[in-house]
Amino acid sequence: MFVDSVKINIKAGDGGAGAVSFRREKFVIQGGPDGGDGGNGGDIIFIADKNTSTLAGFRGNKNYFASNGASGEGKNKSGKKGADLQVKVPPGTQIINDSTGEILCDLTLDGQSVRLLKGGKGGLGNARFKNATNQRPTYAQKGISGTQMQVSLELKMIADVALVGFSNAGKSSLISTITNSRPKVANYEFSTLIPNLGVVDISLLESFVVADIPGLIAGASDGKGLGLQFLRHIERTKILLFMLDISREGNSSSRTQSSRELDSRFVDERLSSISLLESSQPTNLAHDTRIATHKIDSIESKSQDSKDSNSIESNLHAQFNVLMNEIKKYSPALADKPYAIAITKSDLDSKNIESFGSFALKDTLKTADTPIFISDELKEFMEFGKRIESKTPLFIIPISSISHTNLNALKSLLNESLKALDSKND
Incomplete structure (x- = not known):
């Protein structure tokens, strides 16, 4: 079972009590004090372990309690220090004070450790209290109790690239194809x-690390679906890769204003052609009928192609807006991260997808500092990228995990983008 958040109680060890003891020797009636100090309590240490x-x-x-220190003994023997408790956690674990919400530490590297709680100090033995006015003290100190608190452990996976998308958008298929990870892949949400x-x-x-989280849905920020509770795992990533499903059916009400304007223009042209028929003389009726019919067929064909193109673009734009809005509601800082867009399932043979032409390696659109070839078929994608309300994506690329379309190009683009970001941060 995958667990990424848990509350535990931790307590450092108590210090051992000091001893009350007096020196006993032959022919010594009242020996001086020789009580030793108590040992210190054990510490609580958290260690990031890649295993x-x-x-x-x-x-x-x-409950995770360190050992208490041993009590002091006679003959000035100090008690043994309590054993430290080493708690192993996955790299990427944050330890949070459950009472105050303060982040006590953030363990991101394998082998990184922090001494979170220090054990209580051992009490002083009675030998420590001997002075000129009190040669035989009959008291010693108790050990100091170890600190105790309740903490929350939150695991945030450490990855370079995070896959963000709706359920069944092809995220698991992609990560299983380009990496050695084998998540469950099925044709349902x-x-x-x-x-x-x-x-x-x-x-x-x-190499670089990719994280795949459960798909988001509209309303995820209000507790719907599964993805929001796992968004903490992509907070550390450098790049968000939005996976937009080109085959996803959109809502008919999501058509753009430009699409409605095109419809209106096509209707006007169609009516103009019909008017040509109505005004024709009988002698020219057959000729005008052929011209008008051909013109109407051409107009209707253009109208349908435009609707298909606008429908695809509208659906992609709607998917992106829903995903980005949910991320913004969760964390504005997360939404401000650099991002790229992958158009998934580009191998599907459908009328809508054919309107964009066939996708190949050269069909990759790069809108960042390093340009690469842009095909005529992806001009619409370029416009789509420009109209995105957020900052410009690093790149937009159509891919298919089934046919492996553009997967090598995607890996190269992500790797180059990561190196560019690292250089910029340096």
Whole structure:
């Protein structure tokens, strides 16, 4: 079971009590004090361990207490220090004070550790209290209790690229194709129930990590669906890759104003052609009928092609807006991250998709600093990218995980974008 958030109780060890003891020797009637100090309590230490992938192990045990220090003994023997408790968590775990909400530490690297709670100090033995006026003190200190608190552990996966999209948009298919991750892939919504990580190998020396989270739906910020509770896993990513499904059926009410204007213009032209028929003389009626009929057929064909093109663009635009709005509601900072767009399922043989021509490697649109070839078929995608209300995407590319269309190009673009972002941050 994947667990990414859990509450636990932690407590450092108590300090051991100091000893009350007196030196006993032959022929010594009243020996001086020789009580040793108590040992310090054990500390609570959290360690990021790459071999730990979830927080599931914490569900069965909610209490984590370090050992107490041992009490002092006679002959000035100090008590043994309590053993430290090392708590292993996955890299990417935040530890939050449950009472105040303060982030106590953020363990992002394998082997990174933090001493979160220090054990209580051991009490002083009675030998410490001997002075000129009190040669035989009969008291010692108790050890100080270790600090205790309730903390929340929140796992935020560490990835370079996050896949964001609706359910059944092809995210799991993509990550299973370009990485060694094998998430569940099925032709129904919400087949992905937990986040998945995969490593994309570019070369022996270059690679990056991709995160796949459950699909978002409209209203996710209000608690609908599964994706919102996992959005914390993409907060650390450098690039958001929006997966827009070109085969997804849109709402007829989502047609753009430009589409309605085109319809109006085509209707006017059609009426003009019909008027030509009505005003024709009988001698020219057959000739005018052929011309008008051909013109009407041509107008209707153009109208249908325009509707198909506008419908695709409108649906893609609507998908992006819903996804981006849900992310903005969750975290404006997350929505401000650099992003790219992948148009998925571009291999499907449908009338709508054919209107954009066949997708190939050269059909990749790059709108960032480094341009690459732009085909005539993707002019609409360029306009779509320009009309997106947010900042310009790093690139827009049609892909297919089934036919492997443009997958190598996608990996190269993501890798180059990541390197450019790293150079910019340096």
